[in-house]
Amino acid sequence: MIRVLMVDDEEDVLKAGRLFMERDGDIQVDTATSGTGALEKLAVMEYDAIVSDYHMPGMNGIEFLREVRGRFGDIPFFILTGKSEEEVVIEALNSGATGYQRKGTAVREIFTDITNQLRIAVQKQQMEQKLVQSEIRFFDLVEHANDLIESVRPDGAIVHVNRAWRETLGYTEEDIAAMTIFDVVAPEALDEYMHLFAGLMNCAEHSRFRTTYLARDGSRVYLEGSVNCRCENGNPVATRGIFRNISEIRRGQEELRLLHALVDSLPCAILVATPDGEISEINSGTAAVFGTSGGDAVGMPFGDLIGDHQVAREVIAGAMKDGVGHGHCVTGGEDGLLHLRIRGVRVDGDEEYVHRLVISCLDDRRMHMARESFRLLAEGVRDPVAVLGGKGEILFANRPMAALAGIPDPNRLHGISFATLFFASPLPEPSLADTDPLPWSACGGKVTGRARVLPLVYEGEDARLLILSDAHREELG
Structure with missing residues (x-):
């Protein structure tokens, strides 16, 4: 329903206007006999459009229009003028009127024309308002997204970045305005990025792209995401990139590689086994201690590996019960007596269940070698x-x-x-x-x-x- 406020000092005109504008059922007309009275109604009620006569005592139609524009914004406003009042029409349009209609013709024609005009104007304004609201919602979504979002022109100038981008990299709005995206990419990643950027200028799309940016403090931020380019008539306008920060994941992977290197470098046997003693992983030191390859040991019962099922059962039982099991066994090689230690690894939140056993096997000589090897690697x-x-x-x-x-x-x-x-x-x-x-x-x-x-x-x-x-x-x- 379109709500219209009609303003005229002649009651007959108001009645006729209401009759013709409401006849199709999609318009509801409210009336006022003066500009002052209309302003009072506008203060307490929202209207979709206003139709006002120019000739009114106290406040004419253009003065009323200026008050509306100053206090109530861009409500569609149509003014009724005399047949030969060209100067009034020009002044009204310059003051912000949406349209006009000259009196002097049949009442039906006047209000049929004005009704058609205001329907079009109201629909246009509603569409514009929806577009603005949609843009606001989209901007809010982009601005508050957890991912880093950026838009870059073909010359590398940064058009827009969201809050996550600014906060993650630490750049201010002033910094961003004075730099290009090529200033942000880390030197070791720049060649690959330039190759990607050249492809984007041909309107190509890249998914699962990884790169490295430099934060304001000089630290490196590792990113993964997708980038494409908005093109118009075959010409690139701006890139659009959405990245997630994988720095923590990468650091975690580096730490895991470090841990694997530490374990694998130790000149003693380190094994992972299931609670029933079946070996699932070994380090390279296992082959040196037991003379077996990884392919042979994985899947083998721990008791078979050490050649003593009784000792294996005892140390595993100790690990299952107390968290740590200790024991000794004798190998057939020159190493002689081996020290066994098994630690039970429990599932987080379930202290009753041991889901892995970590086993270390070493002699006195290898114990000293393991310590020195560990120290060299850690340094x-x-x-x-x-x-x-x-x-x-x-x-x-x-x-x-x-x-x-x-x-x-x-x-x-x-x-x-x-x-x-x-x-x-x-x-x-x-x-x-x-x-x-x-x-x-x-x-x-x-x-x-x-x-x-x-x-x-x-x-x-x-x-x-x-x-x-x-x-x-x-x-x-």
Whole structure:
């Protein structure tokens, strides 16, 4: 239903106008006999259109129009004028009138024409309002999306980025206005990105594209997403890219590769088995200790591997009951007596169920080799790494960990309580689960990072391997 306010100081004109405009049932007409009275109605009621006479006492139609435009916006407004009042028509249109209709013809023709005009004007305005509302909703959706969204012109100028893009990369609106997308792409990723961009200028679409951006602080942000180009008449207008931040996933993958490298480099046998003792994974040290290949060992019962089913059952039972099982066995090779340690890995949230067994087998000679191999590998890692004993004392720390503590020589950290050294918040519980590192802070928030803690056997004893990623120490003073 279209609500129309008709304003005229002649009651007969108002009655005729209402009669003709309401006859099709889609228009409802309200009336006022003066501009002042009409403004009072507009203050309490919303109308879709206004039809007003020009000649009215007190406030003429153009004065009323200007009041409407100043106070109520762009409501479609039609003015009725005399037959030869060209100057009034021009002034009305210049003041914001939507249309006009001259009096002097038959009443039916006047109001038939004005009704057709206002229907078209109201429909147009409603469509424009819906378009604006749709654009607002779309902009709100883009602006508050978790993904990084960008639009870039063919010359590399950045047309638009959303909140997630700005917050993730740390650039301000002023920064973005002064740079191109090629300033954001990391140098090592620029050649591949330029190749992609050239393809986009031919209106190609790239999905599952990975690249690396530089944040404002110089850190690298790893992204994955899709990019296409909006083209008009075969010419590129702007690219549209939607990316998700995979930096945490990538760092997690790097940490897992580090852990696999640590385990695989140890000159002792490290195995993963099911609760009934069937071997599912082994490291390269297993072949050296037992003289078997990975293909032969995987699927084999642990008792067959060590040649003593009784010992295997006892240490597995200890792990299933107490979390850790200990034992010894004698190999047929030169290594002689082997120390066995089995740790039961439980499912998060279910302390009753052991779903994997982690088994270490080493002799005294390999125990020393394992320690030295681990230390050499950990020293080559950029992230701070430490091994903590059962009471939280530091058994080993690499140089990045010592630097984080503000101590030049990592050997001086040996035996010091980690919690006391850093005034640290509690560390996560040791877990072999593939989970993201957890936020961690120390020294009253002066030291921050993300911590991953794993169970470890170090020098024959239970320990914890601590890896800190994104570690940062705030400069004091």
